[in-house]
Amino acid sequence: MATGRLPRPSSGGHGAGYAGPLAGSDGLLAGKEKETMQNLNGRLASYLHKVCALETASGDLEVKMRDWYREQRPGPARDYSHYLRTIEDLRDKIPGATVENSKVVLQIDNARLAAGDFPTKFEMEQALARADLQMQIGGLKEELACLKKNHEEEVSVLRGQVTAEKNRKDAEAWFTSQTEELNKEVAGHTEQLQISKTDATKLRRTLQGLKMELQPQLSVEAAVDGPLAETEARIAAQPAQIQALISGLEAQLSDVRADMSGRTSRTRSTSSSWTSTIKLQSKSENLACALLENDDLGLALKSSD
Incomplete structure (x- = not known):
């Protein structure tokens, strides 16, 4: 089916044909009529653009339809013999494939049954393993508690030993420092005692001399006491x-x-x-x-x- 292509009108010609009289009447119109005519001219121009676009799309569609009809036109007879041989070979292979398919279906059913038993076996094995693990965990907890207790006892003993050793060292250091201070004080007191003994000896001698000097004065005082009383x-x-x-x-x-x-x-x-x-x-x-x-x-x- 062939169709003739529609003649494509020129947008410039239509625009000039319609716009000419309208443009010539601008001098006769005024106010709102002039604005109305301008709006009509704008709408007409957009309509003409749309018409041109539709004509272009229609032309493209005609070209595509012509090409399709040309390709669908009947041609010379083709040879399909090699396709027939391939079809016969495939028909011969269908029974064997059917048997193999049945075997596979049987294997799948067996596997499905075995898979149905797997959850039960898995749950049983999981329960046994969980019980075994719980027993092991209980034993490990008891062993851990025993180890913690022994560790705490050992730490307590070691802490006591460390504290005793520290106290012994502190007491020894304090005793050493006090002994040194006492030795220094004893040395100083010994020296001071020696000086005091020397001073006491000197004072004793001075006292004896003063007593000897005081004896005549006491005699004079006794002689003066009588007139003094009178x-x-x-x-x-x-x-x-x-x-x-x-x-x-x-x-x-x-x-x-x-x-x-x-x-x-x-x-x-x-x-x-x-x-x-x-x-x-x-x-x-x-x-x-x-x-x-x-x-x-x-x-x-x-x-x-």
Whole structure:
């Protein structure tokens, strides 16, 4: 079946044919009509492009159909004899293949039955192996516990030995250091003791010399003790005498003051009274100084007399 190819219109010709009058009427249209015409021109141009694409696809399809019809056209008769011989050989081999296939099917059935027994056997062997392994694990756990216990006991014994050895070494080091310090202290004390003995000997000799020097002074002190006791007794009795003297002087001073107030017209008497008053005040001051200075008490009494 052959078909004639459709004539392909020119896109430029159609576009020019439709667009010419529309373009010429642009001057007559305005506003919305102009925009509407522009939209119509755009749609027409896209339609023409689609028509051209469809014409191209239709031409390609015609070429493919023509080629297919050309290939399917009947040709001269072919020789299939060698194919027939091959077919006969294959038919002769079919019975033998059928027997072999039956054998294979039988083997497969036997294998399937054996495979069905395998899970049971596997489960039994697995259970036996699991029980054996559990027994072995139990024995190993007991052995491990025993080994741990023995190990802990050995570690405890070794730790005690190490601690004892460490304590012994520490005690030995401490004893050695203390012994060295004591030896140094003993040496220093021995030297100090020797020096102290020497100093004690010197002090003993000095003490004996001082005792010999002190013996004459003790004799002098014994000779002085008698007059000193008498002097102390006399000095102890002097404050009472001084107090009596002060009382008498104060009485005289009071009398003088009374005389002074009664004899204001007599100048001489007043002068003599003032002289007596001054003397009495001087004696009072001397007595006060004598009380403050016990060492010069005897001299103060002589001056007051």
